Amino acid sequence: MNEIKLGNKVRSSVSGFSGTVTAKCEYLHGVTTYAVTAPEPLNGEVKTEWFAASELVIE
Secondary structure, X not given: OOOOOOOOEEEEOOOOOEEEEEEEEOOOOOOOEEXXXXXXXXXXXXXXXXXXXXXXXXX
8 A cells, every 4th residue: 555645636536526645643542534625616615624544545
């Protein structure tokens, strides 16, 4: 499995949401999560969602 890095283009295998990885959050006793920002604003807003590393696929 490839390591996800900031700036990677990714897609959620669960929701289908895709975009660029803009942040990473590592927990001492939990899963690593990544903020994914959509490439285009949706309804005038920049859309960012957080996902577990296990559901992200590098595009």
